[in-house]
Amino acid sequence: MWQVYFKELTELMRDKKTLIFVILLPIFIFPVIFGVMGLVLSSTTNKAMQEQHRYVIVNATQAPQFAEALFYHKNFKQLTTEKTSQADLIAAIRNDEFDVAIVIPADFNTKRANVEQAQWQIIYNQSSQFDFMYRYFSEIVADFNEQLQRETLTQLNVDPAKLTAIIKPVDVQKVDTAAKRENIGEKFGAIIAYILIPLCLLGASYPAIDMGAGEKERGTLETLLICPISRVSIVLGKFLTVLTTGLVGALITVGSFGIWGAIIGSFAGMAVVQEAMSAIAITELVLIFSLLLPISAVFAALLLAISIYARTFKEAQNYISPLSIMIFLPLVAAMMPGVELNTKTALVPIMNVALAIKELIKGTADYMMLALIFGSTLLLAAAAIGFCVHWFQQEKVLFR
């Protein structure tokens, strides 16, 4: 078995495709993609936050305090206009004369005096991806509203000491029982599982195809079968090689993801990425690896069984494609809101490992549940390996 294992590893290490898929791709491509995405997102957000919006106010004299607050806000730049109708203002915005128009009714102060509600209008193009302008505007309006409320209540002789309680009778203080790590884990845990588990399959796919269908196509299988070693040893040697490449691919991905995440986070000021990385301890990484081991074994056995059945490399690729798609179903299910790890979900293959990885990253993993997942996945792996061994002994499979 070990002779087969070491020979297969030697061949794989000399194969450019394996080096690309198992080592270079996880090291460079994925972090680069995430890094570029992060940088683009970060730069777009920063740009949107710093953008200055050109505004006009119709009937500004009706609300001088509001106009003043807007004038001194760093994200707004005041312009003047003679236009007052909604159609004219919309046309001006479309012609890029200014970005936003605030229309205060001409009778605003009269309505205020009569304690009537007034309708203001804000006219702008909302198609921007990052709508920070409306958020800033809403904050200023909220402050202005509170200011007016206080003035009105004071005029109505309400006790100034009670103003705050009247304006805001309920003040909710949020006490978050979740640690910072739990929050990060909830957000990132499922994504990490979503990346890791398919990579175990991706890393193992090419070697599995090469060692089954590839060996048939090259004509080396027949020679191997007549060596005085059992077919079980041949299968296990090949299986261990496929498993190794799958796990090495996943390990390199985790490592490079962490390192690149920290680098990109520190350079691009993405604190949330840094926090996510620092939240994961070595113990969690070991436990994640322990869970990936049996599920990778399941993948390795299935891939090898499919590959041995196929007559050619291309045929094997065709058979493996649906498997690659199928594993995303339980992964997507594990990412759904409200899907938690319990005794039922712990028995659903792939989904259970994804949920367990999320729990481990959150720091809320139940070790009994992890043992159940490990045990059930190990049983599944044993069944898959058993099937693969059985499959490898069938003439109708080997000599199709």
Added chain:
Amino acid sequence: MIEIKDLAKAFALSKNNKLSDTEKQDVRYSKDAFHSVRNVSFHCGEGEVLGLLGPNGAGKTTTLRMLSTALKPDAGSVLLNGVDVLKQPVKARQQIGFLSADTGLYGKLSAFENIAYFGRLHGMSEKALKQRIDELFSLLNMHDFANRRADNMSTGMKQKTAIARAVVHSPKVVILDEPTTGLDIMTVQTVLDFIKGLKAAGTPVIFSTHHLDEVASLCDRVVVIDKGVSAFSGDITQFKTLSDNGDLREAFLSVLNGTQQLQQQGAA
């Protein structure tokens, strides 16, 4: 000593498979199976070279695969130096040196590594392996490309490597499936000389071929397989008597014609 008796092997046909008119007339096809080998018997003694002849698709490769334990026969027996390949396949494999019709080398491994891998699978020690590989490299003129990867070898280099791999463990029985196909004259001569060397060492050799000149120069015995049966089995002298002037081509064709006549009589 190789003894093969009443060997038969059928492959199941797909349920959706529809037989063509030609296949319907072929005695090897039944409703649900293709009887690739129906009844093959022959023997090959120590130091004998047996030439396995037959048209394409006659059942030669299936017969050799059963001999080499890659396929299990449905009926019959194969004894290799008294070892029953059905009952003791692993023990039988230790005695066999098999060269398949495909060169079948690992492209990323060098000639030395390809041969050493199979030597190790046969349980050879590193010291014995190195000595043996060196010996084979000299016999087959392989020293020049010992460390070249199979992906970068010529057809002749590949075939030499495949032959060396087949015999690295000094097998007691050697089976070669079309070992000279596609090779240049010089390489063919090296291969034929190597087979003569095996014969001189007392190793029984079975080799399938379409080259009757090779049969004439090497073989002690001849077996002609046609439509899954051994249509002729005997020594080379007997085989030559099947033609008026001792021509092997004519002898071969007369055996095939005889099978056809028998089949037509059976059908009638």
